[in-house]
Amino acid sequence: MSARLQTLGHLRLLDEGGRDIAFPEKALLILCYLLTRGMSDMPRADAASLFWDDANSAAAFANLRQTVSRTQKRQRELDRTYLTFTDTTIALGQDAIESDIDAVRDGAGLSVLAATLTDDFLKHVKPGNRAFSSWIALQRAAHMALLRSALLGNDAQRVDGTRQARAAVALRLLESNPDDEEVRAVLTGRSATSASSLMLFQPPARVLTPQEADITLPRQNPPRVVLLPPVTTLAARAAARFSEALIEDVTIGLCALRSISIIAPHTAAQISLQADRAATYERHKISYILETRLRDEGDHHTLFAQLIFFGSDEVIWAERFPLSAEGLARSRQMIAHQISGAIATEIERNELVRGDYERDADAYRSFLVGQSQLKNLDLRDIRRARKSFREALQANNAFAPAIGGLARSYFLEWLVTARGDEDLLRQAERHAEETIRADERLPSGYRELGVVKLYARQFDESAAYLDRAEALSPHYANVIASYADTLVQASRPDVGLKKIEHAIELNPLPPDEYFWTAAGASYSLGLYQQALDYIARMKDRTPADRLAAASWSMLGDMKKARQFIRRTYDIHPNFDLDSWMAIVPFKEEWQRRHYYDGLKKAGF
Structure with a gap:
């Protein structure tokens, strides 16, 4: 069987079993160029100027000779000939190679293109010069043109079975051109020229890839929202398919809005695989995350959905939907409508809070670093977090979340060192009170004050402050966890255990x-x-x-x-x-x- 060249996303050469074949990257690029252009060979001079620095021809030819030598050596090891070399040309060898873009051509069906063009051509390759960079950009533009032509063609519109393909293609196209209203109309089912009266003065919703330029003025841009793929561990396949289709419906529903930016589903899937999601969210300027989990509960399933505001790591909305096997198809649109509406409503309510968090980029960045360090109950990390919160306050001395972070750091140091240092508790109390004075809407100030009152054995005061925190943010898992701790210490461990289990669920x-x-x-x-x-x-x-x-x-x-x-x-x-x-x-x-x-x- 032939080897297969993957050019979409990561550039890789795969054997018939789908395993990577180690091969020089420049040789893979030469293979890619020849196969994509339908050429059997190319002059060595053209390869040198295209794949290396064209301003220094001597160095380019020297690099080409090294690549030729490494490629020939590797082919002898593999007992395969994918490329042949003469003094003047480079040609395809006797061992055939298939390519993932063999099916990408005029006349290819929408379903084929949708399944194939899920990622950018040579996405992770760094071109060495302008000529090669321009050629890559041309191929990507051609792929988008093929997708758009297939999507808007009459045949695609008439085929009922391509609904999922149409949605996937439309979202891909909106990544490259957010203002394409004809494509948006296919996605939302609305006229390309009409808009609801509530949306006339708002900018178009945007579907973004995280690789776009950084946002320097967050409040002037719509918030970025990522809908992570549903977690469906141990769920029946029918229910799992339901969850996947549900997220697609929610994504489509949100694309009709004009006030948020949606991370494309393919990119969301990649984000879900990252080991350190928090760092990924920060790097890509994501403000809100929708998570869904499907639970198999014997005779039925339960879908749990929650919307998280990344700035405070706070669940601002959560809901549980019971599902029966016979009602999956019937309930999907209804649940998708409820989730889309809740997301839109809660984001609108939270936008003032988001603005407070993200207005000062330096303070916000230092705060996020401190937040991540506080997740570990290690004294060194706790003190590093305190340093990060102080750096945030140097950038903005009224940044209430960072003041609340200081309160948390002093309490955790008191807890971890187990010395009963009253000064640490006093510092925690002082900063918690400062947090409330700086922003009385922020639940973290009341949470920290409630925790301090607990360890001062003022149980009623502790419960009152934590009640206030929970009222401000009823789905905030950190507040619920602190309230659970108060209940345990207040000799109500049965109620406390139920509350902490709810916090862990959130x-x-x-x-x-x-x-x-x-x-x-x-x-x-x-x-x-x-x-x-x-x-x-x-x-x-x-x-x-x-x-x-x-x-x-x-x-x-x-x-x-x-x-x-x-x-x-x-x-x-x-x-x-x-x-x-x-x-x-x-x-x-x-x-x-x-x-x-x-x-x-x-x-x-």
């Missing part, structure tokens, strides 16, 4: 403190193995070593309990059980005695 990849809170609630309820299971989900389990020791001791495994005792004293050689228990803010004595007995039994 934020499936949460900071370690969520699992720590859940573990503490489980211990107080006598669910010792469940407590250990939650601790096992923490990235850094060190802060929960004492709780792990108590849990193992209550399960009767003294060997493991003592392992965690040793780890505790390795990190805190001056740890004193009685001093620690004096600052643990349990409201009722039964809970304090229960924890003390577990620690004492473990060997502290």
Whole structure:
């Protein structure tokens, strides 16, 4: 079987099993050029000037000779001849190579083009000179022209089975030309010349690729929204297809709006695969993320959707939709309409908040760095986060989110060091109060003040502040998690456990403190193995070593309990059980005695 050259997206040479064949990149570009142009050979002089610096012909020919040598050596290793070389020409060899763009030609059907042209031609290649860059741009423009012709052709409009293909192609075309109203009309089903009276004075909605130029004045640009592919683990295939089609419907619905920018689905799929999504969102100036998860619950499925404002890592809208197998097709349009409407409404409500976050780019950037560092319960990261928040305040001394970040950093240092340092709690309280004065709409200020009041054993005040935070942002997982901690410490671990489980549902990849809170609630309820299971989900389990020791001791495994005792004293050689228990803010004595007995039994 022939090897296959992939030119769309990453440039790769694949064997018949789809595995990469290592081959010199310049040789792959020569193959790409010949196959794309339908040529069997080209002069060496043309290759030298096209693929290398055309201003220095001597260096270009030297680089070509090196490429020829490496290519010949590699072909001998493979026992294949994809390219042949003479003193004057480079030609295709005797071993045939197929290309992913073989089917990209005039007259190709819409479905074929939609399935093939999902990515840019030579997307990740960096041209060495203007001539090659212009040739790549010409190929990409030709691909867009083919897609547009196929989309707007009468045959494509008449074929009912190409609805999904039409939507995919329309979104691809809007990436390259957001103002193409004929294409938008195909996507939305509306006339290309008509617009609702509510939209007459608003700029067109834009479907963007993250590679576009950075936004320097965020408030003058529509917010970027990414709709991540649905998570469908263990769901039936029919339900999974439903979820995928639903996201397509929501995307199409949002493209009819004139006040937001939609990240194209193919790009959204790539973003979903990134290990560090937060860094990806920041890099691509994404303001809102829609996540959906499909759960198999036996005789039915449940679709959970949530809209996250990236600036504060806050869930600003969430909803759960029960689905029955026989009602999937019937309910899809209705659910898509509800989700699209909710997204539009919540983004509009949140735009003033977004403006406050994103108005000062330097302060916002430093704040985001600090936010990411606070996700780890490590003293060094906590102090790095504090430095980042101070840098944000140097850029804008009234930036309330950064003041709230300082409050959080002082509390977490108090918690992690376990020394009962009252000055750290006072600093946390002072900055929390400053946050509320700077912006009374911001839930994080009330959250931090509620947490400080908890550890000052002012349980009623703590609950009141956290009530206020939750009222301001009822889907904010961090607020719900802090409220859960307050309930656990206030000797209501059963209610606290339900609340922290809800927070984890809203934020499936949460900071370690969520699992720590859940573990503490489980211990107080006598669910010792469940407590250990939650601790096992923490990235850094060190802060929960004492709780792990108590849990193992209550399960009767003294060997493991003592392992965690040793780890505790390795990190805190001056740890004193009685001093620690004096600052643990349990409201009722039964809970304090229960924890003390577990620690004492473990060997502290």
